[in-house]
Amino acid sequence: MKKIFCYISLALLASSCSKQLELDNPNVPTIAVYWRNANDAVAGTNAIYNSLIQDGTYMRMYPALNDGRGDDFYGDSPWGDLVQVGAFIIPSTSGPVAWVWGGHFQIIWRANQVLANVPGITMDEELKKRLLGQAYFLRGLAYFNLACMFKKVPVITTPPASSEEFFAPTAKEEVLWDQIVNDFKAAKERLPNTYAGISGVDAGQLGRATRGGAAGMLGKAYLYRKNWQAAADEFQAIIGGTYGAYSLMANYRDNFKEINENNAESLFEVQFGQPDQVGGTVMNYGGEPNANWKQVSSTGRTYAMDGYGYSDFLPSRWIYNEFKKEATTDGKSDPRLLATIASYEPGDNATTVYGNAWPFAQTAIYPRKYTHDGLSWPGNDDQENSGINYRVLRYADVLLMHAEALNELTRTSEAYPFIQQVRNRAKLPDLATTKPGLSQGQMRDQIAHERALEFAIESIRINDIIRWGWLYDATKLAELKTHDNDFTTWKSGKEYLPIPQAELDTNKYLEPNPAN
Missing domain, CATH: 1.25.40.390 (Serine Threonine Protein Phosphatase 5, Tetratricopeptide repeat)
Incomplete structure (x- = not known):
């Protein structure tokens, strides 16, 4: 540019x-x-x-x-911006x-x-x-x-x-x-x-x-x-x-x-691609375009657990427990849990991290999604050399958004099959059997639950919370506060990121937003 x-x-x-x-x-x-x-x-x-x-x-x-602003994730970093953003107090000078x-x-x-x-x-x-x-x-x-x-x-x-x-x-x-x-x-x-x-x-x-x-x-x-x-x-x-x-x-x-x-x-x-795949010697953080830029993602290192990355964020205990609410048809935990969160689960091979025995307290939980835990690791060398592509839109989202649209059109019964396609992959029982005849309001809550599990730590949860109006619903806001203590410091308008102060200072035609 x-x-x-x-x-x-x-x-x-x-x-x-x-x-x-x-x-x-x-x-x-x-x-x-x-x-x-x-x-x-x-x-x-x-x-x-x-x-x-x-x-x-x-x-x-x-x-x-x-992710930091959702109720499924919170900042745990010495970098103040990453903690402040989750608490909805990040300054416009960030x-x-x-x-x-x-x-x-x-x-x-x-x-x-x-x-x-x-x-x-x-x-x-x-x-x-x-x-x-x-x-x-x-x-x-x-x-x-x-x-x-x-x-x-x-x-x-x-x-x-x-x-x-x-x-x-x-x-x-x-x-x-x-x-x-x-x-x-x-x-x-x-x-x-x-x-x-x-x-x-x-x-x-x-x-x-x-x-x-x-x-x-x-x-x-x-x-x-x-x-x-x-x-x-x-x-x-x-x-x-x-x-x-x-x-x-x-x-x-x-x-x-x-x-x-x-x-x-x-x-x-x-x-994204690791340097040995696509070349590059200079980190692609931005600035003046450089022919030697790498094409790597830093998310894998930013989210990776203590000892394997920066561990700048942790999953909330609420989202961990949400995965445990419903057993699979064969009596096990939702398989998306251990694809999303690294945790100590006795008897499961996911209790290892990066091929090693679980080294943390048995109650500790860390992000696993978008990290290299269980995969090839590009090296613990102070470089963010992850080649994991970032998925912007998945078919699972299309299915659950379609179910949501049908429910809002008062076609609630038609929403069940689209939700069940996503549940089937997680080996969860037939929703039409376990929760038949849901009202429109009940189905809204069910879809919110399904989306929380399917898209945890995918930059989607805060958008759902905002568009559903939960922050301005006293009952829902109270629930959010129990999910993630960061929501106790939320104030009206602060769900958005503030317009950068330098932009406001430079452009006299630019208006502040509710977060400024």
Whole structure:
């Protein structure tokens, strides 16, 4: 992003300076000469994906600042920001909050460059359409995340034509969500179901946005705005196979390992790789683009338990106990427990950690999801070299969101089969038998329970809590306080991250949000 910004600055300066002074760097092309051919279009689109693997996005801080605010996770770190975010007292001067803001607007900046410049390039029209679809999808994803984290932000859809456009005003919340919906719609119209069988430089490539991913995120946006029928329609199309064959993986943990990535359950995931797989020598935290950047995730090290990582967060005792509420059909604990949480379970081989006997107190619990516990470990060398892809949208989420939409449409009985597909993988009994005839309100609580177990430590729980209005329901808020003591310090509006103070100081058109 900074490099592109420099191109604009150089172009503007060159137009106003003496002809005797040559300001253009011949080694750094300006915007005026960059967007010339298909290679430029592909490289520009690839650059948007690069923004997904930096610290302010999915490399570390997007998961951390979202998981930390849920009732299934809490900060246990010497880094104050990671504790403060969970207690809803993080200041507007927080570095990690600024990184998340900057990382997502970098995605938007790069997507806007593609959307503004690629349409005019003479190239294969089908490839052009796919590239534009990816840019719309990634911009929509960035705005979706910003809306969930900050509530209201500027909506910028074109590169600035002059310095007067550098400072965009805060958009109304409705305008922001309309943009999210429109971006995912535009993406869905242009993207293929799969890159297998197409012709072009992107043929067969995994990890690029697809029509199914766009439809899934569009349905999720509808659901978050309580447009139940539109959400149900999108989810039903995915379930019905309109956008390809999606299904649940037999092994739940295949969704969080470095093997079996981009599998049948994944509608979209962020691609990471260890240096011995994809190269790189410089950590990809962000800043000036560097050809030697690694493509690693730091989440595996940030969440890993004492002695194997930073152990910056711990699961709440509540979510551990929630997994224990219902036995499987063969009388065991929910298998998702030990895929999500490392704990001492006598008689189970998961009582080992990284191949060693359980070294902690028998009551201790640690995160296991998105860590390398039980998998290959890239090395305890003060480097965050995890290659585990981050799953942004899974088919299990589509099934449970569809059930939720049906329930809100007063079609509660129709929700059971979609919930049961997720329960079947966990070997849980038939819900229609154990809890037949649930009312709409009872089904809401059941879906909330199912989602807590299925998506614990996946950056989703706080979004569910916010959109369900639990923080403003006295009974639900009291429950949250029993789940996680952090909620005792929550105050109205503080469920969001504050707009970074440096942004407010720089942009006079930017409004504070309820967390400021």
